[in-house]
Amino acid sequence: MLCLSLVATLVLVGLGMVLVPFAEAQPVKRKQILLLNSYHQNFSWNEELFRGLTDVLRPKETGIVLHVENMDTKRVEFNEHYVQQLRSVLEHKYKGMKLDLIMVTDNNAFEFMRRYHSELFPNVPLVFGGINSYRDELIDNHPLFTGVTENMDAKGTLWWALKIHPETRLIYVINDHTPSGKAV
Numbered sequence: 001m002l003c004l005s006l007v008a009t010l011v012l013v014g015l016g017m018v019l020v021p022f023a024e025a026q027p028v029k030r031k032q033i034l035l036l037n038s039y040h041q042n043f044s045w046n047e048e049l050f051r052g053l054t055d056v057l058r059p060k061e062t063g064i065v066l067h068v069e070n071m072d073t074k075r076v077e078f079n080e081h082y083v084q085q086l087r088s089v090l091e092h093k094y095k096g097m098k099l100d101l102i103m104v105t106d107n108n109a110f111e112f113m114r115r116y117h118s119e120l121f122p123n124v125p126l127v128f129g130g131i132n133s134y135r136d137e138l139i140d141n142h143p144l145f146t147g148v149t150e151n152m153d154a155k156g157t158l159w160w161a162l163k164i165h166p167e168t169r170l171i172y173v174i175n176d177h178t179p180s181g182k183a184v
Helices: 002-019 044-057 080-094 106-120 154-164 179-183
Strands: 032-037 065-070 101-105 126-131 145-149
Touching: 032 044, 032 106, 044 065, 044 101, 080 106, 101 106, 106 126, 106 145
Parallel strands: 032 065, 032 101, 101 126, 126 145
Antiparallel strands: none
16 A cells, blocks of 8 residues: 555656646657666565556556666665666666656665766656655755655654553564665
8 A cells, every 4th residue: 555655646746747848739749757666676565666657657558658677776786886887777778868757766776866867867857755764955956856755663663562562571673784674
């Protein structure tokens, strides 16, 4: 359900940014949207997000061209060498293409685009989703960025858990060492 509401929000914000300038007298131009995922295509979050986007955008009926790039940073180390390779691939792949909107999911894609948006995709609006540890300052120099954050309230969650189960004496925290795991 969270993923579907995120999809709806991303789509509404993104389409508003893309379709507002469209006038009836202009010939119909296929909208080009780039979806940059931090993770891999079979990561359940990405699968749900993609399904939600295609359900809402209906690319076959609307003519929207949805380009999808998966950074795969749950399985590939997100280091400077990899970042430079991604920059080179995206520069080569999308050079000369007129994108109407960029959508990014999760922190690694967001951080990548904060760094290279103006170089790779100048003047293209960007909608982000699922960003952990978000602060407004992160988009201060990015006027074309907007989106949805993912905030976790560990203290509040623990408070409620202990309120519901006051006899609890031991709590296990299970997490991973991925960038999003470390952020949480």
